[in-house]
Amino acid sequence: MRDLLGGKGAGVAEMTKAGLPVPPGFTITTEACNAYYEAGKQFPPGMWEQALAALRIVEQQTGKTFGDRHNPLLVSVRSGAKFSMPGMMDTVLNLGLNDETVQGLVEQTGDERFAYDAYRRFIQMFSKIVLDADPREFEQKLDEYKERTGASSDAELPASALKELVAEFKQIAERQSGQPFPTDVYEQLKRAIEAVFASWNNKRAIDYRNFNKIPHNLGTAVNVQSMVFGNMGNDSGTGVAFTRNPSTGEKELYGEYLLNAQGEDVVAGIRTPSKISRLKEELPQVYEQLQEIARRLERHYRDMQDMEFTVERGRLYMLQTRSGKRSARAAVKVAVDMVEEGLISEEEAIRRSDPTQIYQLLLPRFDEEAKARAHKEGRFLARGLNASPGAAAGKAVFDADRAEELGKAGVPVVLVRPETSPDDVHGMLVSKGILTARGGATSHAAVVARGLGLPCVAGCEGIRVYEEEKLFRVVGSDVVIREGDEISIDGDTGEVFAGVIPTVEPNFEKETELQKLLSWADRIRKLGVWANADYPRDAQRAVTFGAEGIGLCRTEHMFMEQERLPIVQKMILAKTPEERQAALDQLLPFQRSDFIGIFETMVNPRTGECYPVVIRLIDPPLHEFLPNYEELLVEVTRLEATGADPEALKEKKALLDAVAAMREMNPMLGLRGCRLGLLFPEITIMQTRAILEAALEVAQKTGKKPQVKIMIPLVGHVNELREVRRQLEAVAKEVTAEAGSAVEYKFGTMIELPRAALTADQIATVADFFSFGTNDLTQTTFGFSRDDAEGKFLMKYVDGLDAPGLPEKVKILPVNPFQTIDRDGVGQLVRMAAEKGRAANPQIELGICGEHGGDPSSIEFFHEVGLDYVSCSPFRVPVARLAAAQAAL
Ligand code: ADP
Ligand code: MG
Ligand code: MG
DSSP states (O other), rough: OHHHHHHHHHHHHHHHHHHHHOOOEEOOOHHHHHHHHTTTSSSOTHHHHHHHHHHHHHHHHHHHHHHHHHSSOEEEEEEESOOOOOOEEEEEETTTOOTTHHHHHHHHHHHHHHHHHHHHHHHHHHHHSSOOOHHHHHHHHHHHHHHHTTHHHHHHHOHHHHHHHHHHHHHHHHHHHTTTOOOHHHHHHHHHHHHHHHHTTHHHHHHHHHHHHHOSOOOOOEEEEEEEOSSTTTEEEOOOOOOSOOOOOSSEEEEEEEOOOOOOHHTSSSSSSSGGGGGHHHHHHHHHHHHHHHHHHHHHHHSOOEEEEEEEEEEEEEEEEOOOOOOOHHHHHHHHHHHHHTTHHHHHHHOOOOEEEEHHHEEEEOOOHHHHHHHHHOOOOOOEEEEEEEEEEEEEEOHHHHHHHHTTTOEEEEEESOOOOOGGGHHHEEEEEEEESSTTTTSSSHHHHHHHHHOOEEEOEEEEEEETEEEETTSOOEEETTTTTTEEEEEEEEEEEEEEEEEOOOOGGHHHHHHHHOOOOHOOOSEEEEEOOOHHHHHHHHHTTTOOOOEEESSSSHHHHHHHHHHHHHHHHHHHHHHHHHHHHHHHHHHHHHHHHHHHHOOOOOOOOOEEEEEEEOOOOOOSSSSSSHHHHHHHHHHHHOOOOOHHHHHHHHHHHHHHHHHHOOOOSSSSSSHHHOOHHHHHHOOOOOOOHHHHHHHHHHHOEEEEEEOEEEEEEHHHHHHHHHHHHHHHHHHHHHHHHOOEEEEEEEEHHHHHHHTHHHTTOSSSSSEEEEEHHHHHTTEEEEHHHHIIIHHHHHHHHHOOSSSOOOHHHHOTTTOOTTEEEEEEHHHHHHHHHOOOOOTTTEEEOOOGGGGGHHHHHHHHTTEEEEEEGGGGHHHHHHHHHHOOO
């Protein structure tokens, strides 16, 4: 019905059919509107005659006659398209009035004041909408009369003043339009219908459709409806109401109304409207009836409604109903409540929920009023990219060590960097938020922040960060923010403010409705939902959010921590196997304790059993753990120049040589992943030992059975995996033999190179599981280096490139393939590898651990492909649970 009658027409028709009190009327279809435009702005043949026939029926239903001087029918002429475009198109009220019918209205109602109020409103609206007159002159005149008669609102204007106003308004209209004001009611109707058709193509409406991606060829319907009057005294009124509270979802009528008012008065802010709850006292019967209607409408539409109503002399009329817009919080509560009320099924609640909204629910947000105040007070500094959602406030800190120091002491800090690198992670971990001056939505800062669930504003070019001086300047102003100064960042909008804006903290455990919704999702979904977590703290959060395992625990982060890094460097720079082993022996207890923490945390809170944990062996190239080559070179040169400290020079030179020897032209494709394990087996052997010793210790201590899954990264050829696995399997046997007890362990690999996907059948013969590393797989399949692509050209590929000779920009890619899986390319590799892997090894377990694991559209694809689980950052676990259920419906 909505296609043909528009949303408003369909709503009014359905309410009428359901027996609700709706003023009689008829709808001219959107088809008629389109035909009108096609015919060069002419009513299509027969339309006007049909409208007149329908008008006759409305006359019968109301017992009034259009244009009659004793008992006139008045109508509203209302626009209404398929998609609601609030306030974009036009409506004329009180149509059918002229100097004669207004007398009839006086006779009908016995209320001269009311009749002339209706008349002057009609002239005012008709002039503005149909005659295209400037509304300001009418308003000025109205104000003039109010002043002259001492009326504080237009409801107080006496009949005599209104009569004079009518005459004045007509003059204004005639002067402005250059033609007499139409007195023929049929001409009024015809022209109002044309005006509503025309409002489909006014600039406001076109802009709105462009912005909201609504097609331009739908057309608007026109609703001609008999008038009811909210301006007939204090037992009359008009209002808008939601069947539930649109910001909290609470089941209560929510809205506003004005007594003795008509139509737009509520929205126009002429008088301050009252809260709908007051109607209970002012017009109790009407309130009760409205509540009953709200219930019936919800039962009919099985959704929360947004209603417009008018009360005429104590009688309630419904003028509009549509599905109500609501906040993320309200959306969840309404869906869950409606299931419990028996209005909708659990499946329907899942279908209706928006995974992205759920994500927002779990993040701290700024108090909106406080933020508006900050803007007013001039505390807005700059805007960057909204790289990771949520809000954060704290002291600005300019290096990671300082952030760690303060953060661990419980001081809220926001880490401000030109850009971040793995060296900053320890500081990011304890920060409330991250602000960078450079880097895009997938820069290191953005990716890590999203993984940690931290708000991040990246690429904020409106600030200059001076690391050494520990300050940033706001470009184009003399504002300076120094270490310790408070700032606030909004990761939803990219805004940066001086000072603290208070935030509102969410608490997952208290989100009982969300928990319920997700428990239904768990029942429906086929995909497992695991999390990527490197630290017990993240693992804990993952479990709280409902993760059923860890799909990726990166071990190299553990190497980066302050007290360990020197040992790691010693290990890397070792000249003899003995030296290397000695360093590794020192690292082993650290790694072991990390894993103990994770195994202990990953326990199913209901059954007490251990969840699976996939631990990835060292992956990045070793030079990432060493000082930067350029910086070292500078240092050596300086030491050489001063000649002061020959010992230090010698040491630095040796280090420089070592770093130089390890430099690679293209580290992403260099000595990393399983290649490291093949060249330096001691490292992965140590890691395997640490993992298994940790598992054994937890097993012994708790009596539980950790599920250990050791993952060997960046395999391209089956022989790589075969050899690494052979070595590690031997270690595993050794460790478990030493302990005299066994724990369950598996070996698997990441599928993150095209060759691995193409030869997945071979690889599957030596792997117990595959985990698709879709980040690297996307990089290597497209041949994009992500760090370079996103800043340089990828965004343009998505947004569109200037195309010489073409009027519009040309889009190369529909979406960023690092956010949403490229189904046609990368996705095909995933599908093929999954099929080949399963065929060669039916027991094989298949998961995905790239960032795509938290993206709803990608999750749908992984469901289709038939993977066993997706693994994503802990904060996206609820999103993934819901998205996986939606995929299964
Ligand atoms: P919009 O799409 O901008 O909300 P509407 O067509 O819903 O425009 O009209 C706006 C308001 O005008 C309605 O909320 C109602 O208060 C008033 N109105 C419209 N038609 C009638 C009618 N037949 N009787 C009384 N008031 C009406
Ligand atoms: Mg409306
Ligand atoms: Mg990788």
